Amino acid sequence: MTLAEILAGLFPQGHSVSVRDGLVTGGGAFADGTLHVVGVDGDTPLGVDGALVLSRAVLDAVRAGDRAPILVVVDSDSQRMSRRDELLGLNECLAHLAKALLLADRSGHPTIGLIYGHSAAGAFIATALATRVLAALPGANPSVMDLPSVAKVTKLPLDKLQEMAKSTPVFAPGIDNMVATGAVHVVLDPAKPLDGQIRDLITNLQPGDDRDRLGEERGGRPVARGISAAVIAQAGRG
Amino acid sequence: MESLTFRHTTKKPLPGSVPNAITGVVASGNLEILLERVLPPDACEVAIETPIAGYGAVWEAVVADFVARAQPGGLRISINDGGARPDTVSLRLLQGARLMEA
Amino acid sequence: MAGAHAASTDPDALSWYEATARQRVVALADPGSFREFLPPTERRMSPHLPLFDLPRAFDDGIVVGRAKLDGKTVLVAAQEGRFMGGAFGEIHGAKLVGLLRAALTLKPAAALILFDTGGVRLQEANAGETAIAETMRAIVDVRAAGIPVIGLIGGRAGCYGGGGLIAGTCSRLAVSEGGRISVSGPEVIETNKGAEEFDSRDRALVWRTMGGKHRRLIGGADAFCADSVSAFREAALDLIGRAPAFDLATLEAEQARLESRLARFGDCRDATDVWARLGVNDPDAVPAMDTRAFDETVARVREADHDAR
Numbered sequence: 255m256t257l258a259e260i261l262a263g264l265f266p267q268g269h270s271v272s273v274r275d276g277l278v279t280g281g282g283a284f285a286d287g288t289l290h291v292v293g294v295d296g297d298t299p300l301g302v303d304g305a306l307v308l309s310r311a312v313l314d315a316v317r318a319g320d321r322a323p324i325l326v327v328v329d330s331d332s333q334r335m336s337r338r339d340e341l342l343g344l345n346e347c348l349a350h351l352a353k354a355l356l357l358a359d360r361s362g363h364p365t366i367g368l369i370y371g372h373s374a375a376g377a378f379i380a381t382a383l384a385t386r387v388l389a390a391l392p393g394a395n396p397s398v399m400d401l402p403s404v405a406k407v408t409k410l411p412l413d414k415l416q417e418m419a420k421s422t423p424v425f426a427p428g429i430d431n432m433v434a435t436g437a438v439h440v441v442l443d444p445a446k447p448l449d450g451q452i453r454d455l456i457t458n459l460q461p462g463d464d465r466d467r468l469g470e471e472r473g474g475r476p477v478a479r480g481i482s483a484a485v486i487a488q489a490g491r492g
Numbered sequence: 493m494e495s496l497t498f499r500h501t502t503k504k505p506l507p508g509s510v511p512n513a514i515t516g517v518v519a520s521g522n523l524e525i526l527l528e529r530v531l532p533p534d535a536c537e538v539a540i541e542t543p544i545a546g547y548g549a550v551w552e553a554v555v556a557d558f559v560a561r562a563q564p565g566g567l568r569i570s571i572n573d574g575g576a577r578p579d580t581v582s583l584r585l586l587q588g589a590r591l592m593e594a
Numbered sequence: 595m596a597g598a599h600a601a602s603t604d605p606d607a608l609s610w611y612e613a614t615a616r617q618r619v620v621a622l623a624d625p626g627s628f629r630e631f632l633p634p635t636e637r638r639m640s641p642h643l644p645l646f647d648l649p650r651a652f653d654d655g656i657v658v659g660r661a662k663l664d665g666k667t668v669l670v671a672a673q674e675g676r677f678m679g680g681a682f683g684e685i686h687g688a689k690l691v692g693l694l695r696a697a698l699t700l701k702p703a704a705a706l707i708l709f710d711t712g713g714v715r716l717q718e719a720n721a722g723e724t725a726i727a728e729t730m731r732a733i734v735d736v737r738a739a740g741i742p743v744i745g746l747i748g749g750r751a752g753c754y755g756g757g758g759l760i761a762g763t764c765s766r767l768a769v770s771e772g773g774r775i776s777v778s779g780p781e782v783i784e785t786n787k788g789a790e791e792f793d794s795r796d797r798a799l800v801w802r803t804m805g806g807k808h809r810r811l812i813g814g815a816d817a818f819c820a821d822s823v824s825a826f827r828e829a830a831l832d833l834i835g836r837a838p839a840f841d842l843a844t845l846e847a848e849q850a851r852l853e854s855r856l857a858r859f860g861d862c863r864d865a866t867d868v869w870a871r872l873g874v875n876d877p878d879a880v881p882a883m884d885t886r887a888f889d890e891t892v893a894r895v896r897e898a899d900h901d902a903r
Contacts, residue, residue: 353730379727465727
């Protein structure tokens with residue numbers, strides 16, 4: 255699905271969403287109110303400049319105080335890899351964007367991620383993974399690192415990694431594996447109207463962070479939930 | 493990964509009352525050693541996990557030498573090896589025993 | 595549940611850079627006050643590393659627990675940069691997430707994160723990446739509850755990848771000369787964009803672009819420490835006392851701070867250009883400055899303390 259198709263499905267009566275340099279901002283009438291949209295389109299890397307454009311849009315929505323949901327649409331590259339970006343504090347800019355989304359969530363704006371293409375590493379963490387609930391469309395391809403690069407770093411042959419990837423979701427790229435770890439809550443059905451599916455996600459938002467529970471249930475992160483629970487239990491013992 | 497376990501009988505228990513100690517870090521050419529006072533006072537067990545296979549005889553000799561020198565009765569010693577040389581292993585084992593004697 | 599004993603060392607003499615995670619925690623805390631959660635004796639080791647024929651660590655490369663700092667209860671996490679580059683695996687990340695969530699009910703005076711990480715552990719990449727996202731959400735929850743989250747950065751692995759994003763989520767950061775904060779590491783940039791973009795073997799370039807002094811000068815960190823445990827302890831105590839709230843006003847101020855940074859320095863090629871524009875008299879002298887000379891330089895730079903985060 256393209257961004258245009260997604261927007262057409264969400265806003266049958268039109269919208270103000272625009273894309274500039276791969277950065278998505280705007281909104282439209284949705285359900286009985288408004289839906290804000292921010293994000294990254296066209297496999298664009300997210301650098302310092304882009305992160306601040308998106309965080310500005312999110313903070314504007316929070317300041318407006320309308321408690322309208324914020325949809326974070328993502329088809330990005332990884333973080334922009336450059337000397338300039340690191341010189342100017344890319345870690346601060348990406349963290350700032352994530353914090354803006356987390357503040358919006360705390361301020362009563364349901365935040366929903368929608369990954370419909372690629373995303374990776376820092377760009378993924380600062381956008382889609384900073385939402386309350388993350389949905390994917392079939393064909394989405396989030397990754398931390400592609401397998402050939404993993405092969406290079408781990409010094410394991412690519413064919414062995416490909417074989418391991420079939421049984422071990424914890425390291426392999428792809429949407430199914432991110433669903434299994436609990437990072438992606440749900441894969442949407444492109445054959446059904448998108449607006450209704452997004453509306454359902456907003457209606458059924460769960461409090462707290464349930465990603466480790468999902469990862470345990472789905473088998474992609476077998477031990478994380480138990481470990482964090484054990485730390486909490488030991489911390490509580492005087 | 494290769495797993496090795498060596499069991500020894502000692503002439504005496506290791507002095508001190510520290511229940512457990514850890515020393516070292518799992519890194520290239522290094523290792524971590526966890527020592528626990530959980531065995532009968534004349535028993536010592538050393539269990540090793542190493543990514544470098546085929547050095548069982550070297551480990552056996554290093555451990556036997558350590559047991560003879562430190563008399564670490566009562567200790568279960570667990571090693572996560574990152575490819576440490578025998579002299580590093582000996583040093584860390586003795587360091588660990590000293591921590592338990594404190 | 596008493597943690598495994600580790601050699602205690604004099605905090606004035608102990609180099610933060612050289613110390614292990616366990617030594618840092620023990621020496622940072624009030625003497626004898628550290629209690630570890632999930633200590634090595636519990637053997638909570640990675641279920642995934644054996645698939646890659648890689649050795650495991652009893653604590654999965656992170657030490658978490660409770661301690662006293664100047665008599666006040668704090669929660670502490672310390673990454674071991676020498677084990678798998680301090681990278682976030684499933685257990686490693688879950689221990690940090692659990693510690694931060696525990697802060698919500700325990701209400702300590704602060705949560706301290708002693709960063710020493712290359713980012714995500716590739717052998718457990720999806721679990722590590724998700725744990726980083728969970729950590730950032732947990733930090734925001736802890737900060738919103740009025741508990742400062744203080745990051746201390748000066749280890750050999752630096753603070754890279756998702757670790758850099760977590761650092762940017764903390765209330766306050768202290769960094770030493772050896773601490774580097776960045777998202778893409780030098781090798782990653784060079785591999786993807788070529789040595790013309792970033793020559794990772796040019797260590798001076800690495801320190802200038804990502805090192806503690808640059809981060810402190812542009813306001814990316816709130817304190818600069820000498821490389822000793824006692825210096826980090828002093829900085830942590832100071833920063834706990836002046837942590838910003840987590841609210842719209844703080845993030846609006848951070849937005850303005852970062853936008854003005856891009857406007858002022860966006861065309862700079864090198865850190866020395868940034869420092870010159872900041873008003874540093876002799877930018878080329880910065881890398882060699884000792885802590886005192888550097889502190890005096892920082893005191894003359896306005897951006898360094900315009901530090902909403």
